[in-house]
Amino acid sequence: MTERTFEEALAELQAKVDALSAGHLPLADALRTYEEGVALVRLCTERLEGADLRVSRLSGD
């Protein structure tokens, strides 16, 4: 997966769910969309569970 923000991944996932729900996809495209969607669910979940708050400090001037 290319590096994308969590928000982008979530939006992309929603788009795949929507596309699949619309029901117009040819079977092969539907299968591909499904697989990509499942991969995105996994990606988002991993990011969420693996996250550790990163705190850095801006030094004064």
Add this chain to the structure above:
Amino acid sequence: MGEPVQSLLSSPGVRDALSVTELVRALRSVVGGHPALTDVLVRGEVGNVSRPPSGLAYFTLKDGAAQVPCVMFRTAAAALRFELREGIEVLVSGDVDVFPAKGQTQLVARDVRPIGRGAFWLAFEQVRDRLEAEGLFAPERKRALPRFPRRIGLVTSEAGAAMHDVLAVLGKRYPLVEVLVSPCLVQGDAAPASIVAALDRLAGRVDVAILARGGGSVEDLWAFNDERVARAIARSPVPIVSAVGHEVDVTIADFVADVRAPTPSAAAVLATPDAGEIRARLASMRAALDGRIRERLATGRDRIASIAARLQPAGMRTRIQDARHRLDAAAGSLGREVRRVLVTLRDGVRSAAARLEAVSPMATIARGFAIVTGEDGALVGSIAAVSPGDEITVHVSDGALAAVVEERRRNAR
């Protein structure tokens, strides 16, 4: 009482007596304009405030042991930038005069300025009014917070509880976010400039910023009423969530900020989505994906089954072969003329069998049909898959034809 009335009236004391008016006039002539009582500056506590519709203001100025009545005339009273309230410490400048109708000595106040807490309050009002007039608090200036911030700026004291509170909430609620702490002083004379610098330093580095300080006295929170801080918030390129003191404390910073949070912890909540909600959303999207693909596969299976039922190639082949065998057998036992007719019939049956073999795609091409692919090599199954001007490839039985789409015509339904 023993003396006759006549003697009282004619006594020298009565003849020399002053009228009240004369006395008060004498008093006024001594008091009014006396250098020690003119343009005085008096410090005291305000009491008994009365502001009748005439526009004048009456109050008393007192300390532990004495008090003096004060009056402010209409113009001076209207110019007051703060509310005269009982109990506040003020510095009054004015002149002492005597009010003849009551025979009362009073301080005619030209200006009243609060000191101590009152002075803070006055400055607050002044800054607030000026910034409000400039439109800095206008609702249409408020910016929406990003739903999924990547980086949050935190402007606060590194020594304060506010920083700890914000980080604790962020870590629990949305650990995906990165926090950039921009430390500053949060109280004292140097605090405003320090807060301004800390806010300005965040520009371009974060999606949203939290300006936080824990609870404290009005004086402690004073830096957040500073006009410079207000303007730094207003010019921030990203939305600012203010969280200064406790819920009851309202500062100028709160008015200018895009969102005001009652506490630093609440600011952290307002600035981030909840990981728990995201988890639930991910689960529901996964369920939707599974459900839809299951439906889609079921539809596909049904269609294949119905096509197979219509073709029934195995059944047709058996019937054709049966017919051919029966014809062959019959041909052997019939005369020449009849046999010729039967051979023709048999050839017809053979070609029918050959047509059945043509169910495969390659055989379809051999029959003169073609397969069209687009520029990306994908099959073109609909006019929607190409646009006029697209290059397409037409695959026929012995090769391929390069072609260009001129026009798309939809079938009449």
